[in-house]
Amino acid sequence: MPTLEHLINDRRELQLKVAAGGRAELADIEVCGLVVLEDQDPAKRSRHQSYPPGTLFLIDLGGSVIGGTASAVGRLVITLAERRASGLVVAVPEHGPPPAFPAATLAAAARLRTPLLTTTARPSDWEHVNDYLARSRVEYAERQLERLAGLMRRLPMRWADPTALVGITKWLAASLDAHVVVSEPQRGVLASAPRGAQPGDPTPHPANLTGSPVGLHRRKVSLVPTREGEAVLEVASARPFDAADSRLIQHAAHLLGLVDQAQREFGTVHHSVHEAKAIIYQLLTHGELDKARNLLKTIAPALAAAKEARVFVIDCGSQEQREETLRHRALAARGRSLVVPCPDEARHIVIVEPLLSVDGGDEDLLRKLQRLVARAHSHRLGGSRRRPLAALRAAHEEARTALQSGEQTHRCADLTLDGSSVVDLMDPIPAHAWARHLLAPLRALPPGQRSEMERTLSVALSHPRTMAARLLDVHRNTVAYRLHRAAELLRMDFDRIEQRVLVGLALELAAQPPANQGATYEETSAAVTLEDLLRGPRIRAWAEELLQPLRSDRRGLETTLMAWLDQQGHVDRTARELGMADVTVRSHLKTVARATGRDLGSTSGLRDLFIAVCVRTNSPLHSPSRHPGPVT
Numbered sequence: 001m002p003t004l005e006h007l008i009n010d011r012r013e014l015q016l017k018v019a020a021g022g023r024a025e026l027a028d029i030e031v032c033g034l035v036v037l038e039d040q041d042p043a044k045r046s047r048h049q050s051y052p053p054g055t056l057f058l059i060d061l062g063g064s065v066i067g068g069t070a071s072a073v074g075r076l077v078i079t080l081a082e083r084r085a086s087g088l089v090v091a092v093p094e095h096g097p098p099p100a101f102p103a104a105t106l107a108a109a110a111r112l113r114t115p116l117l118t119t120t121a122r123p124s125d126w127e128h129v130n131d132y133l134a135r136s137r138v139e140y141a142e143r144q145l146e147r148l149a150g151l152m153r154r155l156p157m158r159w160a161d162p163t164a165l166v167g168i169t170k171w172l173a174a175s176l177d178a179h180v181v182v183s184e185p186q187r188g189v190l191a192s193a194p195r196g197a198q199p200g201d202p203t204p205h206p207a208n209l210t211g212s213p214v215g216l217h218r219r220k221v222s223l224v225p226t227r228e229g230e231a232v233l234e235v236a237s238a239r240p241f242d243a244a245d246s247r248l249i250q251h252a253a254h255l256l257g258l259v260d261q262a263q264r265e266f267g268t269v270h271h272s273v274h275e276a277k278a279i280i281y282q283l284l285t286h287g288e289l290d291k292a293r294n295l296l297k298t299i300a301p302a303l304a305a306a307k308e309a310r311v312f313v314i315d316c317g318s319q320e321q322r323e324e325t326l327r328h329r330a331l332a333a334r335g336r337s338l339v340v341p342c343p344d345e346a347r348h349i350v351i352v353e354p355l356l357s358v359d360g361g362d363e364d365l366l367r368k369l370q371r372l373v374a375r376a377h378s379h380r381l382g383g384s385r386r387r388p389l390a391a392l393r394a395a396h397e398e399a400r401t402a403l404q405s406g407e408q409t410h411r412c413a414d415l416t417l418d419g420s421s422v423v424d425l426m427d428p429i430p431a432h433a434w435a436r437h438l439l440a441p442l443r444a445l446p447p448g449q450r451s452e453m454e455r456t457l458s459v460a461l462s463h464p465r466t467m468a469a470r471l472l473d474v475h476r477n478t479v480a481y482r483l484h485r486a487a488e489l490l491r492m493d494f495d496r497i498e499q500r501v502l503v504g505l506a507l508e509l510a511a512q513p514p515a516n517q518g519a520t521y522e523e524t525s526a527a528v529t530l531e532d533l534l535r536g537p538r539i540r541a542w543a544e545e546l547l548q549p550l551r552s553d554r555r556g557l558e559t560t561l562m563a564w565l566d567q568q569g570h571v572d573r574t575a576r577e578l579g580m581a582d583v584t585v586r587s588h589l590k591t592v593a594r595a596t597g598r599d600l601g602s603t604s605g606l607r608d609l610f611i612a613v614c615v616r617t618n619s620p621l622h623s624p625s626r627h628p629g630p631v632t
Contacts, residue, residue, distance in 0.1 A: 002136035003242060004029045004056070004087055004115060011132065013125045016089065019101055020109035020116040029115065030243055031056045031086045032137075034129045037076075053084035058119070058126060060091035073116075074105040081112035094120040140244055164259045165191040172252045176245055178237035182223070182256055190231060190260065217241055219249050223257030231260050277340040281350065282471070284338075285393045286455045287511065302336040306354030310384050311395040312369055313403050317378030319346040325379070328372060337365065343471060344463070350396065355386055385424075390511040393458060394423075397602040421604060422611050423508055425539050430528040435509035437528075438502065441489040453489075454507060456482040461494070461504050462603040497568055501610045502530070504603040534615055543612035549595035557595070560588040562613055 008016045032054035057080060061073070073090060080088055088109075092099050099118060109116040119126075165182055173180040173193035182191040217240045223231040233253040235241075241249070277299060283292035296304035303309065316322040322341060326349060342348035353365060366383075373379040382403025384395035398421070423431075436443065442453050460468040460479050469476040483494055492499040550558040560578065564585065567573035571589075575582045589600060598605035613619070 002031050002133050002140070004031060004117075005240075006136070006242075007031060007056075007129075011129070013121060014129070015119050015121045015125075017118050018115060019090075019099070019118055020106040028243070029086050030054050031133060033133055034058060034126065036126070051083060051085070054086045055083075056086045056089065058089045058091065060123075071102075074102060074108060077105060077109050077112065077114055077116060081108075081114040085114060087115035087117055089117045089119050091123075092118050092120060165256060166193075168252060168256055168259070169193045172235070172249070175248065176235060176237055176241075177239070178235050181234045182231060182260075183234070184231040184260075187231075219246065221249055221253040223253050223260055231257065277338055278343060281338060281340045281352070282343060284352070284389065285396065286472075287390065287451070287458070289390060296338070300336060300338045300354070302356075303338050303352060303354040306356055307389055308355040308386050309352050309389050309392065309395065310355060310386055311392065311399045312351040312353065312366075312381065312383040313342065313396070313399040314349040314351070314369065314373065315345075315380045315382075315403055316347050316349060316376075321376070321378060322347055322349055325349060325372070325376070344467070348400075350399075352392065388511070391508060393462070394508050394511075394604055397462065397599070397604045401597060401599040401602060401605050421608050422534075422539065422542065423505070423604075425542055426509070426533050431509050431533050434528045434530060434533060435506040438490070438506040439510055442486065445489075453482060453486055457486055457503060458507050461500050461507075495568060497565055497606065497610060500603075501607045505607055505611075508604070531620065534611065540615055543615040546596055546598075546608065546612045547616055550592060553591070553595070555588060555591070557588055557592050558613075560585060561592050561609065562617075564589060565610055565613060 007014060008018075032052055034056050035051060035058070037057055037059040057076075059073075059076070073088070077088055090099065101116065106116065169180050169182055169191040170193040172178075180191075180193050181189060183189045216236045216238060219233075219235045219241060221233045221235075223233055233249065233256055235249055237245075276295070280292050280295045280299065283289075283295070293304045314325065316325050326339070326341065336354060338350075338352040340350050340352075342350045351365075351369070369381055373381040380403055382399045382401070384398040384402075387395040387398075439454075442450055444450075445453060456468075456472060456479060459471050460483055462468075463471065465476050465479055469479045472479065486492070486503075487494050490503065492503060494500055494503075547558060550561060560574070560580075563577050564571070564574045567577060571582050571585050574580075575585045578585070592598075592609070593600055593605070596609060598609050600606055600609070
């Protein structure tokens, strides 16, 4: 994350000078954004506005800091300290004596650890600071992900591997350009890099470090924080540690502690492995296949080598029962499957089973899961069909739909109620071409932005905004911004079910590229339409079969479903249109979900029902118009 020290040293055009607050602390004070205050009494006004912790405030008092103006600065420092601001910058004239802040104001800034700075820069020099801070946060996140992925790749195949400590220590020393020592009072030095470093002085040869050996910066972290006298990690570098370095040291210390305590504290190791698997599963569902495969090589090598997989979801009834079930021998993966607590639902366990080209799946695993669920009366099981590894999120939704249908699975083909979705019935070559054409404005973005946008859409179209933000590890406003930007690029309105369905369908199809069969995507996409993809007896028969249970019900379930779709998923509007009570509409929709085996809250379930209705009623599904020239 960008800090005050970075702003002072890297953005010299801002002409920042410290008036109060130690320079040693500036490297630890993160800045998340800039707010310009223009009120004559800023302390009073700021109490009525909400700003995130780490906000830097800039104020131009229009002249000398004297009298009432000086008092206002003092009050503002106290107010900003309460709001956990990163600091206050006061604009002063470029030519003239330096501002004379009252001693009480300087003392308050130092005591409250809220730096007081001055600037002689022009207002135009500050215009792009928020853009700089946003870019810095993205770079920080990318660097952290790369470092954490590197750290995860150091996970040993055996936790008690005697070379694991040395390997992780060497990697950490290289990553931080530092000297690193792992030691324990009774056993002495356990690992060091470079070799020869000793506890208390992990840099016996500081001239080897980049930069001057004078004023070395040090960190000392216990590998097992809850116990005294255990092993510690010591790191020393010629440059100061920023927040990213500090977090990496903490993660490395935790991993080193787990390795060192493998025999004595197996429970802690077990928990860490589940955390690592949860990270891998999130990478898989977010489309980061290469990163996930690298990490899977040491945890589930069979899955790392697979191109296809199927997903099982077990509902354990409660989070406590889930923890007990995770320890069951039936879920022992033996290097084949990935077993992970579901990140979306505290009661669920997710099993990702690899399917090799000559492999129909591990039927023994399926039988074990069925026996496990049969013995535990509070447990239920759902699963997906064979899916490309790139479509793991769709497989998870399919398994969750089967789970919510209340059916217990007995054969792989029975994992969903009707055995097929509309995606399975489309001709793959033109379907993939149509998807690429619809998503073309996103694919024109730089690779990093494109991946970020597609990942956000995949998650945010399937989950409420707050949950999507948690799964993506970003602020909910970031999710809202990306959705707004994607809607602009694609010329879509995501408040409309039809257009959410179109984008969700395109994302799933684009993640499953078919084999090259002669025609290029560009040639195919120029002619294909969604109506072409949905035309034909197979899809019409599928739509009729899917909706048949609704037509045979006397309560008018199909009418309720169609009205709910027309009203963009609003129960109250549907109830008014049909002259029903809200509770009746909700009851009908729950019955629709059970009868069709489709979860109306998931992208794939909503997609299948919407398309089936359109096909059966001959209603058109329109893609957005395309205009020449780039989309801005």
